[in-house]
Every structure is written in structure tokens, then in C-alpha cells.
Amino acid sequence: MKMVIPGGTGQVGTILRRALTAAGHDVVILTRRPSREGDIGWDGETPGPWAEAIDGADVVINLAGRSVGCRYTPATLTAMMDSRVRSTRVVGEAVAAAARPPRIWLQMSTATIYAHRFDAPNDEATGVIGGAETGVPRYWAYSVEIAKAWEREQERAATPSTRKVALRSAMVMSPDRGGVFDVLLRLARLGLGGPVAGGAQYVSWIHDRDLVRAVEFLIDRDDITGPVNVAAPNPLSQRAFMRALRAAWGVPVGLPATSWMAELGALALRSDTELLLKSRRVVPGRLLESGFAFDHPEWPEAASDLVRRVRRDRRALPGRRPAPPDGHRTQ
Ligand SMILES: NC(=O)c1ccc[n+]([C@@H]2O[C@H](COP(=O)([O-])OP(=O)(O)OC[C@H]3O[C@@H](n4cnc5c(N)ncnc54)[C@H](OP(=O)(O)O)[C@@H]3O)[C@@H](O)[C@H]2O)c1
16 A cells, blocks of 8 residues: 655654555655655645645555654644644645545544543543643643644544544554653663652553554554544553563662652653653553454563563664654653
8 A cells, every 4th residue: 555654754653664664565754854765845734746645645644743752831832733733734635635535544643632540541432531630730731732633633624535543642662762662761771760759640552563553453444433542451550660661671670759850850851741740541442342452462561572672673783873763752
């Protein structure tokens, strides 16, 4: 199949491009800075010749959006919102205008759309959309607003011949340098992989191979439209998550961190504590109901598999440290 991936140069795009190309598909990336042969330039907000790539494609997977791996300021939050809404709008326009529209448009969204919650897991049918929680920083609501506006933009697009699916993805764990797993593993290896602010907050995650398999599954299943949670079925507390990661690498201790220490650490990493402190308890209701079987449903096993691959890759390429796609990413 011909698959077009706007914003496919980042962490998720690298995973998908690699796997889908290996599976024999013709993958075309839309990027603001084309550098590889076959990449097509666009600006993520205005129509242009790039739209010809979408006309006649089988699948569009839109991943474009300013990285969330940064400090949340009014300027960065606005850029996160605008880049997602505008790129989704212009992709929708290209799909709508295509003489031969793609069969499916998978639009990235985020598991962050759900409420900061401990009491019960969020599936698509019964989950609570965030934004009205009390006792959390007010700016957390803005991440939810971004996710809602992002999904709304896809819903709004008039694309009668194209099935639309929004991927409410959890953190994608892959062995690639610069990805979230790499960052967490480095912290654990430094002895800093302990509970943060008590560590009771849930972490939702998905193994990179299950992400690819879920994407392939959703492409094949003509009966699925709308939001789909793309997360392993067993989210766990941040404390247990980091404990399993330490065990997988063989790090004996992880220093606990209080909220203010996390604030300092996040500042040093140019990241935001929302990414560490928000409880993301998200489960893949629709995928499981539809018969999708996860290869890596449990974090301790998934972490061991990822550690094995990290060690194998580093043995194969000692000392090589390719630049991360666009700063480190967390969600
Ligand atoms: N990584 C995760 O675990 C995860 C989990 C849930 C959701 N997500 C979401 O999935 C998407 C892809 O994730 P990722 O980790 O691969 O992100 P990423 O590494 O930041 O890549 C996103 C890509 O979007 C493009 N982009 C950045 N700013 C843009 C702008 N202003 N206008 C148009 N395009 C822009 C960039 O491509 P060019 O510079 O080449 O144009 C970049 O490579 C993101 O929207 C992210 O929020 C990621």
C-alpha cells in the first residue's frame, strides 16, 4: 500500500516508517525539512503540491505537531495547539479534495485527553475526559484542550470516502535514542529512577511493536472509526513502572524524588512535570473488544525486551549516538 505520514520524521514516525517499509509498503513522509530521498516538503498549515501525495494513497497517518518534550509556557502551549490543529485541518482538506481519496486516515491524538485519575481505568466508552479535575495545576487542562481540538479538527473534516480513526496513544516505548524509553533508562541508570512524588500516579505505555501492530490492525479493520486508545492493557503506578525498568537493566536502587525535586529535574531536562505527575490510567477497550492481542501486555516483560534490544543495538553500533529526532519526547 502507499502510506503517507505527515510529521513522520519524529520518534513515532521513525518506528512506523521502519516497520511499514520493512513490511513492503511504499511510505512517503511529509516534513518541513526534507532531507531524505523521497521525503516531500510541506509547512504543516497551507495547501500545496504535497497534497498530490495524498491523492491516490491508501493510508494517511498524520503525526505532525510541535514536540511536547519542553517546558510548558504560554508560547509553547500555543505552538503545540496551533501546529496540531492546523496540520490536521490541512491534511483533512487534502483528503477531502483528493480525486482518489485514501481508504483510511489515522490521526494521532493522545491518551492525555483523559482525566488525571487513580480510581478506575479510562476506556473509550466509560473514560472521563480531563480538564475539570481539582487539585492539579490549572495549565494541565490546556493539554486536554489541545487533544480535544486536535480530534475535533479530524471529526469536522468532510471525507465521506475515507474512514477516520483518532489514535489516543500512550507513551511509545522503543529502544531508539532520544525516545522516552531512552530518557527513562538513562535516569534509572543514574540511580534517579525512583518514585516521583510518591509514585502512585499511573503510567500508560505501549511497546513499539504493539504500536505498529495496532496501526496495521486498524488499517485492516473496516468497521472501526473514531477514537481508539492505543495503550497496553496494564498501566501501572509510576513506582512499579520504574522498579520494573530498574530490574530489567539491573540497577539496584532508584532515589525517590519529591514534587519539587521533579520540578528541578524537569527544568534541567527542559521538560514539564505534567509528563511525570499526571496519572494516566488508560486501557485499550476498543482494541481488545475487536480481538486485538497484545504481544507485550505487561510492563516488566516489555521492559526486558526493550533492554535486550537496546543492548543488542549498542553492541552492534558501539559509541554511535545518532541525534534524537527533535529533542526528547515523552507524549
Ligand atoms: N512519542 C510518544 O510516545 C507519543 C505518545 C502519544 C502521542 N504522541 C503524539 O504523536 C505525534 C508524533 O509523536 P513523536 O514522538 O514522533 O513526535 P515528534 O518526534 O515531536 O515528531 C513530530 C513531528 O511533527 C513535526 N512538527 C513539529 N512541529 C511542527 C509544526 N509546527 N508544524 C508541522 N509539523 C511539525 C516534526 O516534523 P518535521 O520537523 O520534519 O516537519 C516532527 O518530527 C505527536 O503529535 C505527539 O504529540 C506521541
